Amino acid sequence: MSSRNQEHGRTALASSQDLSARFEQEFGGAPDGIWQAPGRVNLIGEHTDYNEGFVLPFAIDRTARVAVAARRDATVRLLSTYGDQGVVTTTLDALQPGTAKGWTKYPLGVLWALRERGIAVPGVDLLLDSNVPLGAGLSSSHAIECAVITALNDITGAGLEAQEMVLATQRAENAFVGAPTGIMDQSASLRGSKGHAVFLDCRDQTASLVPFETxxxxxxxxxxxxxxxxxxxxxxxxxxxxxxxxxxxxxxxxxxxxxxxxxxxxxxxxxxxxxxxxxxxxxxxxxxxxxxxxxxxxxxxxxxxxxxxxxxxxxxxxxxxxxxxxxxxxxxxxxxxxxxxxxxxxxxxxxxxxxxxxxxxxxxxxxxxxxxxxxxxxxxxxxxxxxxxxxxxxx
The missing domain is CATH 3.30.70.890 (GHMP kinase, C-terminal domain)
Structure with missing residues (x-):
């Protein structure tokens, strides 16, 4: 898919079968699984999150999906279904804040943040597909990060709770990507529920679901x-x-x-x-x-x-x-x-x-x-x- 088409958004994602087939074609083997995480709309509560305040976002029916396979070495290979960047290859040891470019800084930031926490993260092959519009304020970047951390949490058996994954992805955003964001976007993506908004207290991460059906x-x-x-x-x-x-x-x-x-x-x-x-x-x-x-x-x-x-x-x-x-x-x-x-x-x-x-x-x-x-x-x-x-x- 062209970057131009992605810029103007799309409603359809590749099916799990098609994404698996594309993964196998590109990387020579089947993925360990496919994970997804949604973008979000913030119903109300803007710039309150990093002030330890209250926010009311909800996960939306636009998502990022990642097909991921663990490797036996420290190589990391990343590919997106849109754009013309091709496979980006690096290693776990080469991950340094501020060095990654484009969309790859989001999955690489998650790898870096998990390693910083002492989690034994393997090298991975990763294929991204997303229909969250880029740059629209719907948190396309956090959707990627939350899909990736959900995948890695499963693959490594790290057993991280939602709150811990929220803080790890925030660390990736703040220290690796260089964006001084709070915890709202990750919380909505990781803790969302159909037909509800997430009422989040950003001081202690207390969250409750509030009915919101239009x-x-x-x-x-x-x-x-x-x-x-x-x-x-x-x-x-x-x-x-x-x-x-x-x-x-x-x-x-x-x-x-x-x-x-x-x-x-x-x-x-x-x-x-x-x-x-x-x-x-x-x-x-x-x-x-x-x-x-x-x-x-x-x-x-x-x-x-x-x-x-x-x-x-x-x-x-x-x-x-x-x-x-x-x-x-x-x-x-x-x-x-x-x-x-x-x-x-x-x-x-x-x-x-x-x-x-x-x-x-x-x-x-x-x-x-x-x-x-x-x-x-x-x-x-x-x-x-x-x-x-x-x-x-x-x-």
């Missing part, structure tokens, strides 16, 4: 991939995290999780204007997550629209991580029937979500596409997602 409520959740690519390894994400750490230090708290909405008036007198706005976003976003969880447990998803809208406004104005394409996607969705919309993911591009009555879905799709065309933006990809199961072995 169809019974007469709703759909649209993802609007703006095609504005982003990268967590870029400076915008790191600078926002640094502002949050500065805010916590000045306010004398362990993390911004410990600041309440009622404390913001006092905080405004202690912080510079930019740092205060960064802090205000995190504090109010935590509160919005808690409100959303409460509403989903009561009146249901039709009641959460205003919280999605408020979240986007906060990210646009206080955290300043939106972009014209994301704002247009949100505004056009809301003007044409969506009951709530927000950007999702780390920001600076990627995707927006729009919670929409099913009978308004086509109107919203058409309006967003028209608005992008009139603005001279690249045509967005628009599709629906549903809460799906987490990482697992499938063959």
């Amino acid at each position: 169809e019974p409520a007469g709703l759909v959740l649209l993802v609007i991939d703006t095609k504005v690519s982003h990268s967590h390894a870029d400076g915008g994400y790191a600078s926002r995290r640094a502002s949050c750490e500065l805010g916590a230090e000045v306010l004398g708290v362990r993390a911004l999780r410990d600041v309440e909405v009622a404390d913001l008036a006092e905080a405004g007198a202690l912080l510079d204007e930019v740092t205060f706005r960064r802090v205000r976003h995190v504090v109010t976003e935590n509160d919005r997550v808690l409100q959303t969880v409460e509403l989903l447990g009561g009146p249901g998803p039709a009641a959460i629209g205003p919280l999605l809208d408020a979240s986007h406004a906060s990210m646009r104005d206080d955290f300043e991580i939106s972009c014209p394409e994301l704002d247009l996607a949100v505004d056009a969705s809301r003007a044409n029937g969506a009951i709530g919309a927000r950007m999702t993911g780390g920001g600076f591009g990627g995707a927006a979500i729009a919670l929409t009555p099913a009978d308004s879905e086509q109107k919203v799709r058409d309006a967003v596409a028209k608005a992008f065309a009139e603005a001279g933006f690249k045509a967005p990809e628009i599709f629906t997602v549903s809460p799906a199961a987490g990482a697992m072995r499938i063959a």
Whole structure:
């Protein structure tokens, strides 16, 4: 499959049989198994995870799959079903932070992080297939990492619990890839459940499943991939995290999780204007997550629209991580029937979500596409997602 086609997304994955056949063709033997892990949409709770706060993501029905076989030596061979990179070959001993390129840094980072934990990881042959859109803020990278760590946990018999795999993949992201991300994406991918969102306390990794089914409520959740690519390894994400750490230090708290909405008036007198706005976003976003969880447990998803809208406004104005394409996607969705919309993911591009009555879905799709065309933006990809199961072995 061409990299161009992957850029524009696809809904179909190779079957397990076809992936096994391709693996055998490329590597000369059958895989030990095939594992998959989903991408995620964050329903609400952005940039709260590394502030030890609350998030509410869910695993989606777009996944990364890996066929993997352990080797008897320290060689690592990697191949993707899309793009033109060909087989990438390295060794376990050659793995060093910052040296891997492209998609390979995600599986290689997991190998490195597991070895760092003292787990006897063998060399592997690995074939990747994925239909999680790249750069859309749906966590395509973490889907790869979670599929790989699930495979290696099985192959090595390491017996890691979900929480330990979350921390190992975070270590791979932070130290090997160089992206200062939190634990939300891995937690959704590893702990997701069909028909539910994952309510995660990022301080202690306590997680509970919250019902989130749109169809019974007469709703759909649209993802609007703006095609504005982003990268967590870029400076915008790191600078926002640094502002949050500065805010916590000045306010004398362990993390911004410990600041309440009622404390913001006092905080405004202690912080510079930019740092205060960064802090205000995190504090109010935590509160919005808690409100959303409460509403989903009561009146249901039709009641959460205003919280999605408020979240986007906060990210646009206080955290300043939106972009014209994301704002247009949100505004056009809301003007044409969506009951709530927000950007999702780390920001600076990627995707927006729009919670929409099913009978308004086509109107919203058409309006967003028209608005992008009139603005001279690249045509967005628009599709629906549903809460799906987490990482697992499938063959």
